[in-house]
Amino acid sequence: MTGRHRSRRAVLAAVGAAAGSLSIAGCADTDSEWVAADPPTDAALEAVVTTADGAYAVGEDGIVLARDGGDWTVRLERGLGGAGDGLRSAAVTSNGRAMWVAGDSGALGYYDVVADRAVDFSAPKEKTTSWTAVAAAGLAGDERLTAINSSGELLRGRRDGATVDWSDVIKPGSGSSVTDIDLTPLAYGYVVDTDGGVFESRDGGVSWSRIGLEGAGVDFATVAATDSGRVSVAGGNGVVSTYNGVDWSRTTLGEQPIAALARDRDTALAVSSAGVLYERGFDGWAELADLRPGNELRSVALATARSPQLVVGESGTIFERRY
Template sequence: MTGTDESANDRPPSSDRSTADLADPADEPAWSVAETPTDAALYAVVGTVAGPYAVGEDGIVLARDGRGDGDAENDDGDENDARAETDDTEWRVIVADGPGAHHNALNDAGVTADGERVWFAGSSGALGAYDVKTDTKYDYSAPMEKTSTWEAIAVAGDRGDERVRVANGSGEVVRVETDDRGCPAWDDPREPGSGSSIAALAADGDRFYVVDTDGGTFEEDGRTQLAETDGIAGRSETLEGDEPASRPETAETDETTSSPEAARIDISARNAAVDFFDVTATDETVRVAGDDGLVYRYDRACGNWTPTRVGESALHALAEEGGEVVAVGESGRIHRRTPTTGWRDVPTPVEEDLWGVAVGDAAVAVGESGVVVER
């Protein structure tokens, strides 16, 4: 069963317990520093079919796949003959100045389920995408004249059939669906919470998750109406049609919602007394990274949140793939858990703050001053 008690006694091997004091550093795969062509801060990284892509200050997009010439991107899809001679493990500049060529910072990135298109979002309404197979950039900046800073983005579905959620500092989430021409269609912005700034978004199949700077966590599952739960973590009731919520005294329906796909449920953890910075989700579990080295785990089956102190400093980003979970944060700290171990501190060769992480075929963390560490 999920919802494991993480106390010091009688703990199963797969629990989220912090075992940094028991870890043998020799058991952990080594991380190394990669050379990069920039000293701009890197805020997010995702894995694609062509290798990892990272985004950051000045609208920079880097790739570790030998693509690009560092000066301009190939927007017409033609083959770049020069790339055949590049080292496919080298980090190179793919986009130097953002989707709109305005050098606006890119704060977050998401990738389609097939790994073929990267989406990115950032300051002054910067929003765009990049097809990694055709080397084609798309600029969708300032949709509906929204020029505020986008703080987070999440993507579900394959290239050409993706669904995107992008959020700003005003607590608004914009739904982006793909029409029958493969073009993005924009929905009106909605506030899943109280208007607090959105810290992060995550996608898992049909579901999207939102965490805000007020400790709120919200789920959009495509089958429910908005149900407020006063910040108490518990079972989220699935509603059919117009069936009333199980707690009518606290349930509210978002009158602006014209489609059940826009519905969200508040699954906020009770008394979460730290700022949240990132969220990741699987079929069974949602994890939120926060200040003070805390990771909150939401077990869907039990509707229950469990906090685990992974470290002592802020955790800025989380990634999960194949049962492995990695959290990164201040001063180059990396923490890792697997299905057979609890959380462990991982030795790292950098002291810069890390802002983004991706795991899978490659494990990569990115941060201040263009730092990239790989495993």
């Protein structure tokens, strides 16, 4: 391959000289390190997720990468319909069999990781505005979908096999731009906006109410929730705020904006745009690693049986936590 989709060994050699294989800082586990992977692209990677078939990353020009036995390969080079529309977000069904992606010019659809094929549902409701985030919950073939666009609009859908029933577009935020969304398997939904607003839905996205965050004074960039009733949000001031269903708590991780969060019931990861990784365990948050690759980092993923913890970002940057 040529252009962006090529080997990055020379690029990663330079990254490795500065970051290399990094031991864990601020963590009791010293038997792991973060290693720069060698994906076949230098396109910006906007999102990384884990599926039943392992990890996938999506990004610039519609690139879709899959991690196969430790190696990264290109599954889609030009997006869902071959138009090269950039992909900004990815979300996985509860059984991990379908990965929904969303991005520029109304790009929206899913990649069936079992059948190894893409299905294009772009421009639903004739919306061609860029989708900034997508969320999915439920089993593949019967999943609930929610997408938000750069105009602050939210679109709900329910898939029935080969078709999707789309509801009317609504605006759940405070009038500011909605930046991220997460759904839980129990039909709870959460969105954040650029005015410090956090909104909750308990009916799959039909209705929304504000649950915070008064006096936040920050542009929220990311939200991650669990079915245990906990939701974490973060953004421009380096603070992670967590809601337990009643009260909010705040932890300052650093001075740099937090670009991405991932969490489950037991653990959480956060990464600053500059490249500092943080992990939350039983004793709270601690700095995990200072990657500082020289490229902005955009997304993190927790480990599964088929994939390690992952971080992706600009210029095809991928880091993997190895033991």
